[in-house]
């Protein structure tokens with residue numbers, strides 16, 4: 001066996017996870033003539049004319065020409081070439097692809113005694129040496145090496161690493177392809193271990209003596225080395241990636257002619273099997289070399305089945321065709337070269353096999369665990385940081401929820417506030433009682449004529465609630481009021497039907513008092529705590545009760561309310577409305593209202609002006625509110641006094657809050673008004689606005705909320721005039737107005753009165769043209785609001801503006817059209833027209 005050079009191989013440039021199609025590498029090796037051949041004067045008919053071409057040259061002139069007589073391969077090697085040279089110049093790269101996770105195969109094909117075993121022994125040894133050299137140089141990866149060896153002898157698969165001579169079966173694995181069952185796969189300790197196993201395999205191989213080869217291999221031998229590798233440090237670029245591939249060294253049995261080998265008996269039989277399997281191999285290669293040539297008969301022999309992946313599959317393949325140069329073997333040599341010619345047209349699709357072996361997986365997990373433990377030791381606060389992060393997130397979510405709830409609360413309070421404002425109900429006039437759960441489920445709304453209650457609700461005393469009193473609600477209303485308010489308290493046939501059905505259903509509950517949803521004339525009713533008010537008679541809507549009370553129809557909401565279970569408590573509110581008439585007891589002006597917050601809402605909405613466009617909308621809003629409120633009340637229904645106090649607190653708080661908000665609003669508006677007025681005064685001056693106009697405007701608009709629109713209009717109008725000077729009043733017109741005022745001063749006031757005025761205005765009494773000075777003084781100091789105020793008063797007195805309360809502000813709105821009849825001054829008309 002040849003010595004192995006110390007060349008290194010670095011296959012890193014071959015790392016490519018994509019499948020790569022390439023042709024099978026085919027090289028031809030001529031062995032030298034052996035002693036027997038030389039002794040027979042057998043001459044060599046083949047010559048390598050260059051590195052890739054071998055030609056046939058007959059030394060016997062009588063031989064007929066052979067075609068083709070030249071064959072080209074990837075490489076051809078003369079008889080004096082070395083196995084190392086062959087290995088290095090093509091085979092090495094292919095064989096060592098296994099280190100990069102790529103399957104590879106190296107075949108030796110040729111007739112018996114052509115040097116297959118001789119060549120493959122060296123190739124295998126070189127490859128093994130290089131593989132281990134690579135492993136030793138790559139400490140960053142962990143390698144797992146396995147070795148198996150089989151022979152196919154007489155179409156039987158045998159395990160060369162096993163002493164058991166049992167024939168092994170071939171199995172079809174969906175992932176791996178054909179596998180040998182129960183094949184020994186030895187885990188290699190090192191290179192020497194491998195060498196020992198290889199030696200053992202060769203020792204087990206069937207060898208026989210033939211006429212051509214004293215140690216003829218009578219079987220196909222396949223030595224398979226599996227290389228699994230994974231990075232030791234998973235932080236690397238290929239972290240966690242494990243590569244697994246096999247390199248197969250295939251030493252085929254040699255084709256032979258029985259006439260040449262003089263085989264007989266066992267050898268003849270062996271030869272027949274050998275030839276048959278080689279014939280199949282040839283057929284497969286030929287089929288594969290011609291794309292689309294149909295079915296490839298891999299399964300026709302165990303050899304082709306096992307080598308299927310190496311023949312056109314996921315492997316890089318090199319075939320070394322060994323040739324006997326002797327003239328006596330020319331036909332066999334020719335067949336070998338034809339086989340090689342076909343093989344070099346066969347393409348394979350090798351790819352990197354990335355796998356996660358169990359060991360690699362365990363290793364990866366161990367390393368990941370170690371890394372995490374290390375991180376925890378280095379940064380023990382990581383966990384707490386995570387907790388803090390979670391808490392911060394939770395806080396943000398809670399804040400968002402609080403904001404949402406706050407908005408909902410504000411909305412509800414706003415609606416309640418609005419209802420109280422619209423209805424005018426005094427909070428103190430309300431006694432509320434939480435409904436029972438069933439009451440809460442059927443939320444009542446009774447719409448009643450409102451004015452009667454709102455007129456004097458401030459006089460309604462609050463009765464004490466007695467939990468022991470009857471549990472249902474009554475609303476007592478003056479029949480006269482009922483007549484007035486019948487359009488408000490609505491009912492329809494559907495409501496009645498539902499009402500009756502519900503009543504019937506509820507009445508079956510003998511354990512509970514009957515509900516009295518309509519006018520209740522029984523002032524001794526358990527539910528009446530203090531006094532009686534007209535009640536809504538459930539069973540006789542629109543009827544008049546025995547005491548002359550006219551029961552009015554109820555709305556559906558009212559039905560819902562009254563259909564609540566009799567366990568609910570009843571309270572009354574005294575209504576001292578003077579319109580309330582009727583029996584002393586029944587028409588005492590006490591209105592029974594629900595004793596819950598929800599029911600209080602019912603009362604407030606019931607007092608709403610039926611003419612208000614908000615009536616219908618508010619009913620819905622209140623309905624919703626009541627439902628919500630009632631649901632909340634359920635949990636507190638057994639703590640009624642507390643509930644009442646709570647509701648009172650809420651209402652009082654809302655009232656205070658509303659007052660504060662109103663004060664804030666007033667304050668804000670006042671500031672806006674003052675600023676707008678200052679701007680208007682300046683614009684008046686810049687636009688030469690008639691003084692009478694200024695005076696009227698200034699005196700009329702003193703900062704009421706309703707003035708805002710007029711202030712806006714005036715500002716816009718003046719801004720427009722300022723931007724278009726041609727439309728503004730001329731300075732001459734203003735001068736004429738001032739002259740007119742000076743004349744008015746003379747007309748209106750006596751000399752002494754005028755002197756007093758002059759003094760007030762800082763005009764020296766000894767100066768000349770004092771009236772003109774005064775007229776030119778008014779409305780001049782635009783930044784001095786006191787001056788403006790005095791100017792307005794002065795002008796008002798001069799022109800006789802005394803009925804400001806009759807001056808419609810609308811005149812200062814979008815138009816300045818007709819002057820009201822009661823405004824007599826021609827100056828006013830003039831000023832309006834000028835403006």
Ligand SMILES: Nc1ncnc2c1ncn2[C@@H]1O[C@H](COP(=O)(O)OP(=O)(O)OP(=O)(O)O)[C@@H](O)[C@H]1O
Pocket residue numbers: 030031032034079110111112113114115116117118119213215216217218252253254255322
């Ligand atoms: N290139 C070579 N240089 C020198 N000797 C060689 C060469 N090739 C083969 N031989 C010799 O030729 C003989 C036969 O070689 P080998 O056993 O390798 O042939 P083979 O093809 O394996 O035959 P078989 O198919 O019968 O097993 C051996 O003695 C071997 O040493």
